[in-house]
Amino acid sequence: MSFNIGLSGIRAASSDLNITGNNIANASTVGFKSSRAEFADVYSASILGTGSNAQGSGVVLDNVAQIFTQGDINYTENSLDLAINGNGFFVTSNNGALSYTRAGYFGTNQEGFIVNNNGERLQGYGVNAVTGRINEGVPTDLRVDTRAANPNRTSKVESTLNLNSTSVRPTAAQNAYDTTFATEYSAHITANAVDPATPTEDEMAAARAAAEPAALTAARDQARTGFDPSDSSTYNSSTSVNVYDSLGNAHVMTKYFVKTDANTWDMHVLIDGRDLSGTLATDPAFSSDPEVLTFNSSGALIGGQITNIGGAAGWQPLDANGEPAGAEVQNLSLDLTGSSQYASSFGVTSVVQDGFTTGELAGLSIDDNGMLIARYTNGQTKTQGQLVLATFANQQGLKPLGDTAWAQSSASGEPVIGVPGSGTQGLIQSGALEQSNVDLSEMLINLIVAQRNYQANAKTIQTEDAVTQTIINLR
Structure with a gap:
């Protein structure tokens, strides 16, 4: 009996060594979960079951359980x-x-x-x-x-900016205003038989009121006819953003701002240096029809917030030669909601457009x-x-x-x-x-324990052998 008990102990210790060795061998195996040996004792039983004083018959490997604890993240x-x-x-x-x-x-x-x-x-x-x-x-x-990502054509450009309220009209527009105002003012004085040397306050106010509309019209007309994107003296500020057609081609949309009155600005929109009819700025036929932006006395934009580029017909993308680029005619809006006119330098605070070109992974x-x-x-x-x-x-x-x-x-x-x-x-x-959840320190200790168990069970067999030999030697 003791031989079998010792043998079962050796087998159990050997299994424990195998399991521990496997854990150590996989200490660097990604995702590995360590195992442990779970042993159970063995008792002999008769048909009537196990007696209260039954002696054990050894040990058996009952289960090899894996430990699914979290490993370190590297x-x-x-x-x-x-x-x-x-x-x-x-x-x-x-x-x-x-x-x-x-x-x-x-x-x-x-x-x-x-x-x-x-x-x-x-x-x-x-x-x-x-x-x-x-x-x-x-x-x-x-x-x-x-596969490459499909392009998306621009349908809307949202921009928030500030136009400097201290800006003045371009020089040519201001000269047209001054000349026309002086002419209309004198004409009113003459037509109403006012002594130009000693006009009263009321007579001067009436003359100014009569001269102002024509002067403003002259300044606005001069600003529009004299607008030249290549001459910075004909506008006050400008800013650009890329927009995309249905083929993913990029086009440069540039906005030019020209002050025409205290709370009024002209906004010229050019795409690739062309007006919305497709004419280059250097062409004698170039004619930019501006959008009028108006601000209230608090500096908030109250008119011209949204512009449909190209009008109801939509915008036709052109190539470098001014020919249709093969892309779809598209509706394109420009939204300046939230823009302001304050006494600070021109600046763009945000710009968002919903188009993009094709892209590789x-x-x-x-x-x-x-x-x-x-x-x-x-x-x-x-x-x-x-x-x-x-x-x-x-x-x-x-x-x-x-x-x-x-x-x-x-x-x-x-x-x-x-x-x-x-x-x-x-x-x-x-x-x-x-990483593996193997604890090498624990495994090395387990090796020592399994080795001692193996040696102890071998000692059991050795002792049983000595006892058996003593009985054999009896005469």
């Missing part, structure tokens, strides 16, 4: 290296056969699918091609779309919730999918497959599939890997 420079911070497993598919892993070594294959080192495809939710929304429901193979990132986000060279981003995680009612019931992967079993229960951050699912850390 950061890498690969955006497709993934770590789970919390509960859950990555779901991978090998031709439909699902497995579950904590090892986040991922990359893309020649077809663009996200795969691990064994070529198994990462599972997640795809994106609806029409709405751009995540198709939640049945997980599928996640795939990176490497520049990089990928995955956020905490598993969203696969593509970045393009045009500065745009696009969601291409969302990975899923799986949890189990009994993690200990998972069947180890090797390659740091597990399979579902009847003991583990059905997987609960969900996106990171939902329910009990953990969060995703992109550009990082979860």
Whole structure:
């Protein structure tokens, strides 16, 4: 009997050494979960059961349990290296056969699918091609779309700016105003038989009132006919922004501001140096019909906030030769709501336009919730999918497959599939890997204990052998 007991102890100690050695061997294996040996005692039993004074019959390895505690997170420079911070497993598919892993070594294959080192495809939710929304429901193979991003034509430009209230009319416009005012003022004095040497205050006010409309008209006409985008003396301020046509071509929209009265400005809009009819500024036929901006006495813009570029017909994009660029005629509005006229220098406080050119794939990132986000060279981003995680009612019931992967079993229960951050699912850390949860200090101590157990059980066999030899030697 003692031989069998000692032998079972040696076997148990050997199993303990194997399990501890396996833990030590995988101390640097990403996503590895350490195991521990769980032993149970053995008692002989008759048909009537075990007696109260029954002697033990040794030990048996009852279970090898895996410890699913969190491993340390180490950061890498690969955006497709993934770590789970919390509960859950990555779901991978090998031709439909699902497995579950904590090892986040991922990359893309020649077809663009996200795969691990064994070529198994990462599972997640795809994106609806029409709405751009995540198709939640049945997980599928996640795939990176490497095609260029489609351009988006500009439909609206929103700009907030300040026009300097202390600005004066351009010189030519001011000269036209002064000349016309003087002429009209004298004409009124003469027509009303006013002594020009000794006019009364009322007579002077009446003359000014009579001369003002014509002077303003002359100044405005001169400002418009004399406007030349190449001559900065014909306007007060300017600013530019890129707009895009349906083919992704960039066009420069420039706004020129000309002060015509105390609270009134002309705004000339040119695109690629052409007026809205397509005529170059250097062409004798150039004629810019401005939008009139009006401000109240508090400096707030109250007129001309929104301008439809090209009017009801829309804007026709042109190429460098002034010919249609092949792009669609598009409705394009300019919104200056919120702009002001204060006694400070001209400045643009914000500008937003909703168009962009085409762009090539520049990089990928995955956020905490598993969203696969593509970045393009045009500065745009696009969601291409969302990975899923799986949890189990009994993690200990998972069947180890090797390659740091597990399979579902009847003991583990059905997987609960969900996106990171939902329910009990953990969060995703992109550009990082979860290291093994093996504690080397503990494992080295376990080695010492297992070695002592092995030696002690061997001593049991040795002692039993000595006792047996004594009996054999009796005569």
